[in-house]
Amino acid sequence: MIAYIEDIAGSEGQLVTIRGWLHNRRSSGKIHFLTVRDGSGFMQCVMSKQAVGDELFTPADHLTQESAVIVHGTVRADSRAPGGYELDVTGLEIVSEAQNYPITPKEHGVDFLMDRRHLWIRAPRQQAILRIRHEVIDAVRDYFNSRRFILADAPIFTPAACEGTTTLFPVQYFEDNIAFLTQSGQLYNEANAMALGRVYCFGPTFRAEKSKTRRHLTEFWMVEPEVAYATIDDVMHLAEGLVVSVVARVLEKRQQELKILERDQSKLARVQGPFPRISYDDAVETLKKKGLVFEWGGDFGAPDETALSEEHDQPIFVHGFPSAIKAFYMKPHPGRPEVSLSVDLLAPEGYGEIIGGGQRVDDLELLVQRIKAHDLPQEAFEWYLDLRRFGSVPHGGFGMGIERVVTWICGIDHLREAIPYPRMIYRMYP
């Protein structure tokens, strides 16, 4: 019976076949311990010379790391085995032998590993991160789908800047046109929300900023919900529910992976909501009290975000940023136009911003004025202005960066490990 390692607990005493790769081998002359991985997990397979005979035992003497193998054996519970179960080998087929696998069980530098990312992802830690990434994405989809949001994806080729602030990647679009890779599905989302009510888009996003930090990728995945008739409070409520639900799901389903990563789970367990809601005004005061140099009107840098979030053990909302530092479509606070109905969610433990969003401008005149003030070409936004001409309503939403969430939940120190093949300013290979 062909089995996957993750299902092995139910097969005790049975003869099973595992198809995978040799992760590591330890040998004591008359007994081999073969750690085999099959994509679903790792399992120690025990091969005793006495039990299998020379003709099966000897070829395994020199079996190399990452050689493809098919192992037949009997499942047995054993407290000495890493996974609680091991396999008493009765048969071994070598599918293909690996030669000089470069990633040995010893230490390696980042650059070396990144050049071999296609092989590095076979390592237990990297697998754990990618499994958690999968769980995060699955939980995100479930969250919105179960609330009857409609997935309506925004285009990746776009005709112009959505916000005009950040740098975009231009691509040749047939002979005569230049398209830009999307930096946000935001504007299309708003149109979709006016059609479908509650929507979200979920796809890759591209930013050509020359950022060289551990919090930036040039290609990353973002989920962006948008809701018609939503206020800034609704946006915060939705974001809070999403984050609580994603963290709970990973804690529930990815215990093993969190253990491999040695994540302090008690810190994640505290993420239950409600999240503190701090106004930008109060945040500025807090920073000043803590001795940081900060003037009202500026945007928070990474050290500021860390200083704010370390006051709390849950993610925190900071809302009411100055209108001047936010995108043109952010709605001004009624009666206090210098402040916008915008909100960021900062993850705890110094992980910084994972969500940014707010309520959008719903007034046609104001939006036209804003587009002019930002020196954006109005003709490119006519379709967007139509949303204010034909049944405009209050609405809002946010964007959540998947890799930033995964990085935080995994407790790792760099975004580049939170995606299978990271794209950074100096990294396109493999």
Add this chain to the structure above:
RNA sequence: UGGGGGGUCGCCAAGCUGGUAAGGCACCUGACUGUUACUCAGGUCACGCGCAGGUUCGAAUCCUGCCCCCCCAGCCA
């Protein structure tokens, strides 16, 4: 783009007040029936130290220029 750190064998890493390239891993041979990055014994392994010049009797080490990477900041999710 600024500031800091770094490029020495397939990998990790010492040497860097100039004197002729440690050590570990991997690999090969052998021993070991409960290993957990197994252990132990032996063996192979850099005419060269990111690249190009220069100083010197002598350069991985000092000087000049260039290339690449990492970290921090800015920008943002």
